[in-house]
Amino acid sequence: MLRSWKVRIGLSILGFFGLLAVFGPLVGQDPRANDISAISQPPSAHHLFGTTQFGQDVLAQTISGARGSMLVGVLAAAIGTLIAVLVGVPAGYFGGAVDNGLNFLTNLFLVMPVLPLILIVAGYVQGTGPFVIALIIGLFGWSGGARTLRAQSLSLSSRDFVLAMRMVGEPHRRLIFFEILPHLTGWISAMFLHGMIGGVMAEAGLAFLGITDSGSISWGTMIQAAQQQSAVLRGLWWWFVPPGLCIALIGTAATLVNFGVDEVSNPKLRVARRSVVVRTRKVVEA
Amino acid sequence: MRWAFLARRLGFYLAAAAAAIGLNFLLPRLMPGDPSSAIVEELERVSGQQVPAETLMSIRAIFGNPHANLAQQFADYLRQLSHGDLGVSVVNFPVPVADLVWQALPWTLLLVGTTTITAFAIGTLLGVVAGWKAGSRFDAILTPFTTFLSSVPYFWVALLALWIFGFVLGWTPLSGGYDADLPQGFSLAYAVSVLHHGVLPAATIVFSAFGGWLLGMRNMTVTTVREDYVLLAQAKGLSPKRVMFRYAARNAMLPSFTGFAMALGGVVGGALLTEIVFSYPGIGYLLYESLQKRDYPMMQGVFLLITLTVLLANLVADLAYVLLDPRIRARG
Numbered sequence: 001m002l003r004s005w006k007v008r009i010g011l012s013i014l015g016f017f018g019l020l021a022v023f024g025p026l027v028g029q030d031p032r033a034n035d036i037s038a039i040s041q042p043p044s045a046h047h048l049f050g051t052t053q054f055g056q057d058v059l060a061q062t063i064s065g066a067r068g069s070m071l072v073g074v075l076a077a078a079i080g081t082l083i084a085v086l087v088g089v090p091a092g093y094f095g096g097a098v099d100n101g102l103n104f105l106t107n108l109f110l111v112m113p114v115l116p117l118i119l120i121v122a123g124y125v126q127g128t129g130p131f132v133i134a135l136i137i138g139l140f141g142w143s144g145g146a147r148t149l150r151a152q153s154l155s156l157s158s159r160d161f162v163l164a165m166r167m168v169g170e171p172h173r174r175l176i177f178f179e180i181l182p183h184l185t186g187w188i189s190a191m192f193l194h195g196m197i198g199g200v201m202a203e204a205g206l207a208f209l210g211i212t213d214s215g216s217i218s219w220g221t222m223i224q225a226a227q228q229q230s231a232v233l234r235g236l237w238w239w240f241v242p243p244g245l246c247i248a249l250i251g252t253a254a255t256l257v258n259f260g261v262d263e264v265s266n267p268k269l270r271v272a273r274r275s276v277v278v279r280t281r282k283v284v285e286a
Numbered sequence: 287m288r289w290a291f292l293a294r295r296l297g298f299y300l301a302a303a304a305a306a307i308g309l310n311f312l313l314p315r316l317m318p319g320d321p322s323s324a325i326v327e328e329l330e331r332v333s334g335q336q337v338p339a340e341t342l343m344s345i346r347a348i349f350g351n352p353h354a355n356l357a358q359q360f361a362d363y364l365r366q367l368s369h370g371d372l373g374v375s376v377v378n379f380p381v382p383v384a385d386l387v388w389q390a391l392p393w394t395l396l397l398v399g400t401t402t403i404t405a406f407a408i409g410t411l412l413g414v415v416a417g418w419k420a421g422s423r424f425d426a427i428l429t430p431f432t433t434f435l436s437s438v439p440y441f442w443v444a445l446l447a448l449w450i451f452g453f454v455l456g457w458t459p460l461s462g463g464y465d466a467d468l469p470q471g472f473s474l475a476y477a478v479s480v481l482h483h484g485v486l487p488a489a490t491i492v493f494s495a496f497g498g499w500l501l502g503m504r505n506m507t508v509t510t511v512r513e514d515y516v517l518l519a520q521a522k523g524l525s526p527k528r529v530m531f532r533y534a535a536r537n538a539m540l541p542s543f544t545g546f547a548m549a550l551g552g553v554v555g556g557a558l559l560t561e562i563v564f565s566y567p568g569i570g571y572l573l574y575e576s577l578q579k580r581d582y583p584m585m586q587g588v589f590l591l592i593t594l595t596v597l598l599a600n601l602v603a604d605l606a607y608v609l610l611d612p613r614i615r616a617r618g
Contacts, residue, residue: 104298104301107298107302108301108302108305111299111302111596111597111600112302112306112593112596113552113592113593113596115558116558116573116588116589116592116593117589117593119558119573119577120313120577120585120589121313124313197437201439204439204441204442205439205441205559208441208559208562209558209559209562209574209577210578223439223441223442223445226445227445227563232445232448232449232452232453232460233453233460235449235453235454237446237449240442240445240446241446243442244438244439244442244443244445244446247437247438247439247442248434248437248438248439248442249437250437251436251437251438251439252433252434252437254437255433255436255437256433259433
């Protein structure tokens with residue numbers, strides 16, 4: 001899988017931001033420090049990404065925003081994936097009434113419009129920190145994954161090796177944990193990656209709507225602060241461009257990884273490298 | 287079999303609608319704070335004295351009594367709802383929520399409706415071309431570019447566009463849906479101002495939405511292009527354009543088409559962020575305002591409307607699928 005250039009590039013970018021989230025705040029400047037002598041300054045040698053209208057360093061904020069955004073993303077993905085596994089796998093494995101109930105629940109969450117729902121819930125829960133935001137995003141973002149896992153475990157549980165073990169009298173719990181789940185790790189990790197990006201984007205969206213606690217720094221709260229202080233109308237582009245670019249980069253990286261994985265599992269999507277096509281054509285035409 | 291399938295789906299959507307209505311009723315009652323108490327507190331804060339009993343009674347008559355029996359409250363709520371009554375806005379008192387929603391709805395339908403259709407058309411067309419010649423230069427440039435596009439947070443694109451075209455170049459207005467100096471109505475000047483205000487929000491929506499359609503359509507086309515019937519059509523000597531659109535694309539369209547039906551359901555609530563960035567007077571902006579000012583009846587009303595349209599569109603998408611896909615028609 002690592003032979004695909006898409007997977008390699010995607011993983012490197014994700015790794016970079018992961019390191020930034022863990023170690024960045026330790027080495028960077030203080031993102032909250034106000035430099036009164038440099039207010040709303042464009043990028044310069046002293047402040048590489050410029051400063052906000054409060055004289056805060058945009059680079060330092062972008063670095064520390066990586067931690068805020070990635071934290072919510074990872075937590076939301078963990079919660080969402082866990083629920084997807086808990087709902088999807090038993091539904092597919094047991095079938096019958098269990099499936100009917102769980103599948104109804106999944107479909108219900110699947111059709112509900114998630115953003116307005118999250119917005120309303122987050123609106124009621126006031127003064128929300130990153131943990132509550134991640135919890136809300138995870139709680140409303142598991143349904144697509146659960147549907148996939150249901151379909152997969154449905155097909156797995158009717159395979160010969162599972163049927164055989166069932167007849168031998170293996171307990172369900174053991175079958176699920178040792179026979180079904182290991183075959184789903186590929187799906188589950190793709191789901192987690194997907195959920196992480198979804199979490200980062202959702203956090204940014206919610207922060208932009210002013211839902212999150214403005215004391216925490218994330219890429220979303222940065223863009224929101226810029227919007228609030230009419231950075232657009234005053235031409236302070238360096239304030240909102242870096243955080244948005246970071247989100248876009250992470251999203252692209254995750255999509256690249258997913259593409260690479262898809263192409264490995266579905267060879268129909270794999271297209272010949274352009275150089276190979278050109279070379280072959282030359283040979284044929286010669 | 288087809289009817290059994292339809293009946294099952296219909297049953298599901300009825301249950302989902304019931305769940306949405308129940309959620310809409312319960313959420314505000316499970317959360318701290320309710321409209322009546324909020325108004326009473328506000329009145330007491332402003333006047334500095336306790337609200338008289340009669341006033342309290344009338345406030346509760348309008349906004350509901352938080353201490354009443356829950357079943358009683360639910361019955362009242364359902365009775366109101368069956369008359370199309372969504373309650374009264376707290377912030378714009380005493381304007382009914384339904385009136386505010388009706389005012390905002392045309393703006394959203396116009397903006398998001400046209401852009402959803404445009405984005406779908408552009409994305410699908412480009413997707414067919416990219417998938418038909420997968421690996422070509424067109425595909426090699428367009429597909430990674432759209433991948434990047436679909437990962438960019440929408441509201442950020444909107445901010446950037448507003449900065450470039452509104453602030454730096456000054457081509458478009460910075461906010462609103464029409465020129466406030468003009469009288470609203472069917473005049474040319476008014477129509478021009480509506481267009482002028484709408485063009486940037488519309489462009490940003492199309493710009494960020496067509497990529498998703500493109501990628502989906504591309505991958506489906508790549509798959510169908512290798513089917514035998516496409517090969518046969520080519521072998522018969524049909525023109526490439528005909529084979530591409532009538533044979534490959536037509537069959538690759540199915541998932542895109544149901545996706546499109548669902549996207550139409552998202553039209554009402556789908557432009558939340560657009561409307562906020564551009565202060566566009568639609569449903570999304572209404573929801574945002576009600577959230578900011580904690581106008582609970584309005585939040586509930588808008589949310590119910592958004593949910594019900596999404597459910598309806600999903601039902602239509604299911605029906606369309608039955609009509610379009612002969613395999614489901616046969617098996618149910």
